[in-house]
Structures are given as structure tokens and as C-alpha cells.
Amino acid sequence: MNGQRVPVFEVRGVTRVYGDGESAVHALRGIDLRLDEGEVVVLLGPSGSGKSTLLNILGGLDAATAGSVRFQGTGIESLDARALTRYRRDAIGFVFQFYNLIPSLTARENVELVTTIAPSPMDPMQALALVGLENRANHFPAQLSGGEQQRVAIARALAKRPKVMLCDEPTGALDLKTGVRVLEALMDANARFGTTLMIVTHNADMARLGDRVIRFADGLIREISENPQRVPASELRW
Numbered sequence: 001m002n003g004q005r006v007p008v009f010e011v012r013g014v015t016r017v018y019g020d021g022e023s024a025v026h027a028l029r030g031i032d033l034r035l036d037e038g039e040v041v042v043l044l045g046p047s048g049s050g051k052s053t054l055l056n057i058l059g060g061l062d063a064a065t066a067g068s069v070r071f072q073g074t075g076i077e078s079l080d081a082r083a084l085t086r087y088r089r090d091a092i093g094f095v096f097q098f099y100n101l102i103p104s105l106t107a108r109e110n111v112e113l114v115t116t117i118a119p120s121p122m123d124p125m126q127a128l129a130l131v132g133l134e135n136r137a138n139h140f141p142a143q144l145s146g147g148e149q150q151r152v153a154i155a156r157a158l159a160k161r162p163k164v165m166l167c168d169e170p171t172g173a174l175d176l177k178t179g180v181r182v183l184e185a186l187m188d189a190n191a192r193f194g195t196t197l198m199i200v201t202h203n204a205d206m207a208r209l210g211d212r213v214i215r216f217a218d219g220l221i222r223e224i225s226e227n228p229q230r231v232p233a234s235e236l237r238w
């Protein structure tokens with residue numbers, strides 16, 4: 001990262017309550033956070049502590065009960081339905097634990113689904129080449145390993161040139177070797193395009209990958225720490 005910090009997200013007092021009355025679940029209890037351009041941030045915390053809820057709110061998949069999220073200076077809560085769809089579609093790349101590829105489409109066609117609607121997409125083959133899968137373009141998801149499927153999902157997210165990639169347990173279903181390749185593909189996107197990365201994980205060792213580590217507990221940020229330097233994915237242990 002260079003010295004000049006440009007905020008991508010500014011989060012103020014975000015809460016999220018599911019349900020009401022006695023059965024209300026307070027998933028987020030007041031989150032304040034700033035995320036800068038080009039940063040790699042790792043979110044750690046026990047199951048149910050609110051990590052996915054925050055990611056979904058940042059990505060416009062869910063709305064905060066209270067508080068504000070500014071993306072490049074604009075409050076996403078003020079966007080109308082059309083603008084919110086455009087935001088979700090163009091600015092944000094999502095990577096989930098279980099790839100969410102369309103089984104009846106090839107790797108290339110899965111990426112094309114996105115490039116046909118994005119405003120300034122990459123060529124689908126370029127996106128697949130970035131994750132080392134140009135020679136698997138005509139394979140269907142069932143013909144690919146879990147790690148390869150996840151890399152197709154990353155290519156699909158990358159192909160629209162998103163400002164931010166929100167990754168919810170991207171290696172949760174993978175073993176060490178394939179998980180490392182997936183993380184390398186994400187870190188490569190950060191290095192080449194300056195894509196800001198937010199990675200949710202249960203794996204404490206993955207914290208070493210990021211510039212900052214955010215520890216969640218009970219719907220709150222308990223700690224934010226900075227790493228002196230990023231550790232390459234190949235040096236992580238599962």
C-alpha cells in the first residue's frame with residue numbers, strides 16, 4: 001500500500017437486528033470501520049459473531065437496521081433499488097464458500113454471465129487466465145475440483161473489475177494446497193488491480209495474509225490490529 005489512504009468504505013454505527021420482540025437477534029451491535037483502497041483485511045471471530053452479516057450489508061445484499069455505510073463517499077442506504085442493483089453488480093465482487101457456479105454452464109460461460117452485463121468487463125478468457133484456468137474453460141463445474149471451481153468463481157467476480165471483493169470463507173471447503181492457490185488468486189488480483197479485499201475466515205493463521213485483522217465477537221469489533229507485513233499464502237498453515 002502507498003502512503004496516501006483513500007477510503008472505500010466508511011461504516012458508522014451499523015446495527016442489524018433480525019426479527020423483533022423476544023426473538024430478536026442482534027447480529028451487529030454498532031460497527032465503526034474504515035476500509036481503504038487496496039487494503040487486504042481479514043475478519044476473524046466465532047460462529048454467529050456477525051462477520052457474514054457485515055459483508056452482506058457492505059455488498060448491498062442486506063440492509064442495516066441503523067447506521068450508515070458510505071462507499072466512495074456515497075451512502076448506500078440512500079440508493080434507490082436500481083442504483084443499489086448497479087452498485088452490487090458493478091462495484092462488488094462476491095466470493096462465497098460454496099462457489100455458486102451454474103452446473104449446466106462451462107467455466108467460460110459462468111464467467112460470461114457476468115461479463116455480458118458489466119459496464120467495462122475483461123475478456124472471460126483473460127479472467128480465467130488470471131486464476132490459471134484458461135485450459136479448463138470448456139469444463140463444466142462437475143469436471144473441476146473444489147479449488148478449481150472456487151477459482152472460476154473468483155474469475156467470475158474479477159471479470160467485472162470490481163473495486164472490492166467480499167470473500168466469505170473462500171477456502172472453507174478446501175484443503176491446504178487448493179486453499180493456498182485460491183488465496184494466491186485473490187492476492188494476485190489485489191497486487192495487479194488494487195482490488196480491495198475483505199476476507200472472512202475461521203482460520204486464525206489466515207490473519208497473517210492481510211494488512212489488518214478485525215476480530216469480531218458478539219456483533220461487535222473487539223480488536224483491530226495491523227500486521228507489520230503480509231505473509232504469502234504459501235506460508236500459511238490450515
Ligand SMILES: Nc1ncnc2c1ncn2[C@@H]1O[C@H](COP(=O)(O)OP(=O)(O)OP(=O)(O)O)[C@@H](O)[C@H]1O
Nearest residue numbers: 018025026027045046047048049050051052053054
Ligand atoms: N436472515 C437471518 N435471520 C435471522 N437471524 C440471522 C439471519 N442471518 C444471520 N442471523 C443471525 O445473526 C447472527 C450473526 O450471523 P452471521 O452469519 O453474521 O455470523 P458469522 O460470524 O458470519 O458466523 P459464521 O462464522 O458461522 O458464518 C447469528 O446469530 C445468526 O443466527
